[in-house]
Amino acid sequence: MQVNETVNDGLKRGYQITLSAAELDEKVNEKLTEAQPDIEMKGFRKGKVPMALLKKQFGDRLLGEAMQESVDGAISKHFEETGDRPAMQPDVKMTNENWEKGQDVEVELSYEKLPEIPDFDAGSISLERLVVTPDDAAVEDALNSLAENAKSFDAKDGASEDGDQVVIDFLGKVDGEAFEGGAAEDYPLVLGSGSFIPGFEEQLTGKTAGEEVEVKVSFPEDYQAAHLAGKDAMFETTVKEVKAPKAAEIDDELAKNYGAEDLEALKGQIKERLAAEYAGAARQVLKRKLLDELDGKVSFDLPPSLVQAEADQIAHTLWHEENPDHQGHDHDKIEATDEHMKLAERRVRLGLLLAELGRKNEVQVTDAEMTQAVMAQARQYPGQERQFFEFVQQNPQMRQQLQAPIFEDKVVDFIIEKADVTDKDVSKEDLEAAVEALEDEDTAA
Structure with missing residues (x-):
């Protein structure tokens, strides 16, 4: 087998690999010799089939395997000897496309090799690491956030305000027809949360328990349900309850709700x-x-x-x-x-x-x-x-x-x-x- 360099430009490399017909034939013979002891054929005892007959019957089939193994072996040997590591999958193609049995095999190998990476002294690098120590104010902010998340809502008299929770039944319609997913009962909605379609929550501000409201909105153009996007809708809505928010106390009870033994333990976890x-x-x-x-x-x-x-x-x-x-x-x-x-x-x-x-x-x-x-x-x-x-x-x-x-x-x-x-x-x-x-x-x- 011959390997000749054809390209050496920067990191680009190219090689012409020639595998002689004699080498291929020898590889086929090796594979047949290896398999001969286990081959059975009518008229012959196991392992006693003549080589010539084996080659006639299996030679062409093994030729392709021998060719692939030889080329793969040549490429692997090349990378071992040169130390080159290809940056991406090497391009391997047979150049004598009209190859016939008995001819040499010519293969072109091309790739870009990974560069030599110069050594450097990591100790020569100077870096500054920012350090922040959690202070009492940060802990208090986190506690207030936990208390906000743990707040409850108690029924109140009078009209709803921003931040209140309204419990509602609603039925949505587009062009007078109800649509799937547009209805619910006893739904708790916090006004100002922005969890509903723009304009919906604002129309429930200033309402009292028992009021019925026709909430008119337009679905956004980029609404996730394509059949509703950009369409006008009307929601028949009944306000069943109005509830005011009640902040949770920052105490041992709050800490236990978050899995801590007491408030001091919760503060430690937060830190x-x-x-x-x-x-x-x-x-x-x-x-x-x-x-x-x-x-x-x-x-x-x-x-x-x-x-x-x-x-x-x-x-x-x-x-x-x-x-x-x-x-x-x-x-x-x-x-x-x-x-x-x-x-x-x-x-x-x-x-x-x-x-x-x-x-x-x-x-x-x-x-x-x-x-x-x-x-x-x-x-x-x-x-x-x-x-x-x-x-x-x-x-x-x-x-x-x-x-x-x-x-x-x-x-x-x-x-x-x-x-x-x-x-x-x-x-x-x-x-x-x-x-x-x-x-x-x-x-x-």
């Missing part, structure tokens, strides 16, 4: 939850700072195919975000812009760098971490968790999608541990501003 939320937000900011540092410190050639694929994906995703009503992919090709290409270059560069750092330092995603990720994803499909687990097990691409962010975060943590990180105490507002700045950058990108 822990707030601390975890602040730490998560601070890590987002720290990770972005780290990626910005890495992007400025390390430079190497990028495989054009990877950059183009990433830019196309970015352009496609952003187009769908700007056109949410277009769910399918039956649209014209979306061309990536210079901005998309610039963002793609950054993502590919950082992705390759983190992947190489993880490989060199043997960063691994454990089975337990994968199971936790699958379980978290499965919760989005209540009642179908088992089917989701089976889908993930049978779908390598899905497993890779779940594994990739875990691996990236572990590599980021590995670098942060070696970097020079200084903690800086800041206020909650400062942290929120830093997170908003990240979101603004992502939106601009």
